[in-house]
Amino acid sequence: MTIPLSRFLSSSRPFGQRLLRRGASVLAALALVLMVWAPSAQAQEKMSEKEKQMLAQLQEMNQADGYLEAHRDVQQPMELLGGPLSFTIRQTSGGVFVSLPDNRTLDPDVFGAPDQPLAFTGTPGITGVPVPMRGVSDGQFTQFERMSPFGDKNTTMANGNLMLQATDRTATDAATTEDEVTLKASWEDQDGNTYAIRCCELLVSAGPEFPTFGGVVTNHILHGFTGIGTPLMPTEYTYAAFWGMGAVLKNGEVVDKPRIVHGMLTEYVRGENYKLVSDSEVTPTRRHFHLMVAPFMPVKGEHKFQPKDVATGFELPNGMELPFWHVMFENLEIESQRGE
Amino acid sequence: MSPVSTHSLARTRWLLGPAAVLLFLVGRAPEAQAQSSSPAATVDMTNTLSFAPDTVRVQAGETVRWTNGSVIVHTVTADPEEATTDESVRLPEGTAPFDSGTLDPEERFEHTFEVPGTYRYFCIPHEGAKMYGTVIVTPAE
Numbered sequence: 001m002t003i004p005l006s007r008f009l010s011s012s013r014p015f016g017q018r019l020l021r022r023g024a025s026v027l028a029a030l031a032l033v034l035m036v037w038a039p040s041a042q043a044q045e046k047m048s049e050k051e052k053q054m055l056a057q058l059q060e061m062n063q064a065d066g067y068l069e070a071h072r073d074v075q076q077p078m079e080l081l082g083g084p085l086s087f088t089i090r091q092t093s094g095g096v097f098v099s100l101p102d103n104r105t106l107d108p109d110v111f112g113a114p115d116q117p118l119a120f121t122g123t124p125g126i127t128g129v130p131v132p133m134r135g136v137s138d139g140q141f142t143q144f145e146r147m148s149p150f151g152d153k154n155t156t157m158a159n160g161n162l163m164l165q166a167t168d169r170t171a172t173d174a175a176t177t178e179d180e181v182t183l184k185a186s187w188e189d190q191d192g193n194t195y196a197i198r199c200c201e202l203l204v205s206a207g208p209e210f211p212t213f214g215g216v217v218t219n220h221i222l223h224g225f226t227g228i229g230t231p232l233m234p235t236e237y238t239y240a241a242f243w244g245m246g247a248v249l250k251n252g253e254v255v256d257k258p259r260i261v262h263g264m265l266t267e268y269v270r271g272e273n274y275k276l277v278s279d280s281e282v283t284p285t286r287r288h289f290h291l292m293v294a295p296f297m298p299v300k301g302e303h304k305f306q307p308k309d310v311a312t313g314f315e316l317p318n319g320m321e322l323p324f325w326h327v328m329f330e331n332l333e334i335e336s337q338r339g340e
Numbered sequence: 341m342s343p344v345s346t347h348s349l350a351r352t353r354w355l356l357g358p359a360a361v362l363l364f365l366v367g368r369a370p371e372a373q374a375q376s377s378s379p380a381a382t383v384d385m386t387n388t389l390s391f392a393p394d395t396v397r398v399q400a401g402e403t404v405r406w407t408n409g410s411v412i413v414h415t416v417t418a419d420p421e422e423a424t425t426d427e428s429v430r431l432p433e434g435t436a437p438f439d440s441g442t443l444d445p446e447e448r449f450e451h452t453f454e455v456p457g458t459y460r461y462f463c464i465p466h467e468g469a470k471m472y473g474t475v476i477v478t479p480a481e
Contacts, residue, residue: 094413095387156387156444158411259430268468274389284470285424330465331413331442 071331102151170214200244250313391473432457
């Protein structure tokens with residue numbers, strides 16, 4: 001069954017405004033599709049037939065497909081138990097941690113072992129890690145053999161600012177949502193360039209490959225073994241998270257738009273030297289906020305993603321452009337309340 | 341016996357407002373200046389989430405100065421009520437806890453240690469990343 005991309009893009013504005021914006025929503029989705037299609041075709045041409053076949057098979061096997069099929073056309077989704085939950089997360093001083101491309105160590109609790117692998121279905125990096133892309137030593141998986149935004153390498157950047165205001169009203173994935181998100185985040189490199197993310201005129205009300213709960217979810221477990229988001233991040237209790245369509249800016253100019261922006265306030269998943277920990281090493285008593293613009297975009301008419309680098313404008317030491325933003329804010333002020 | 345003087349330059353500026361800022365720019369308050377002129381040890385707080393050096397030794401009555409040399413906000417905290425794990429804080433028996441509060445980049449904090457013993461402290465936002473430090477205080481000679 002083919003569902004138009006616009007089905008999972010819904011306004012974060014109130015219902016009345018959303019009706020007025022429906023046309024704009026469809027146009028935005030169409031523009032998004034046009035932007036991602038060409039690079040994807042080029043990328044696919046480079047793949048061997050065997051790789052294409054494997055990718056298609058893995059995406060076909062995505063475990064959330066049945067659940068998502070039952071939800072993505074729902075026009076009047078149920079509300080969150082207990083009513084809406086609104087929250088504000090701010091950082092007004094101090095810097096941020098910016099993840100750099102790295103090989104992620106594979107946690108056996110999440111990825112199993114070579115003779116009993118886990119978490120391999122779906123688009124690689126989005127919901128699974130194909131077994132052939134995993135290093136093996138002494139009968140155990142070692143690391144993801146491709147560079148990803150999920151590893152131990154990072155740098156710091158100054159003057160991190162974050163303002164997130166959001167409301168979680170809609171409980172499940174659906175065709176529409178009453179959830180709301182306004183995000184402004186920025187930071188500066190050592191040369192004085194300012195990088196920023198703005199979000200979300202549109203929320204991902206139903207996920208293509210994993211649930212997004214109307215675009216905003218609160219008090220849930222994500223990533224790791226859950227199948228909700230990449231397993232390359234540890235399983236982490238998530239106080240609040242969102243997925244929406246936003247813009248990437250450098251020095252005040254939009255350099256990439258639209259992009260899927262994902263943010264989440266979670267328990268602390270870094271260890272000594274800022275190592276990305278495994279499930280058993282998470283610190284449940286501390287929190288930090290992750291902001292992600294992933295190097296993927298959804299595929300038109302299909303419930304899957306394909307690779308597409310983010311135009312960040314930030315140059316790595318090797319001269320390449322950082323192809324994603326994965327930024328952590330840790331000097332947080334958090335407020336929340338139930339009810340309208 | 342508890343520490344006799346805990347002084348945060350950052351906190352002082354915040355609490356006293358413009359007058360304190362002016363004082364800070366012209367010349368630090370006499371108490372702070374006296375302490376600032378003679379710390380027995382200095383510790384840097386880094387972008388890699390460490391206190392460097394992670395262990396310093398001073399004598400009772402001497403002062404340690406911490407400087408946030410990173411772009412990240414840190415704290416210097418030896419208060420069990422602020423810690424979420426037992427390993428984060430260790431204080432000699434009967435010693436009062438201390439906490440710098442939030443230290444923005446380039447801000448400093450000083451603490452004078454009066455009671456001999458081993459003090460283990462941590463950074464609140466980076467407790468999960470095990471940003472710990474130790475001050476070993478020996479009796480005054």
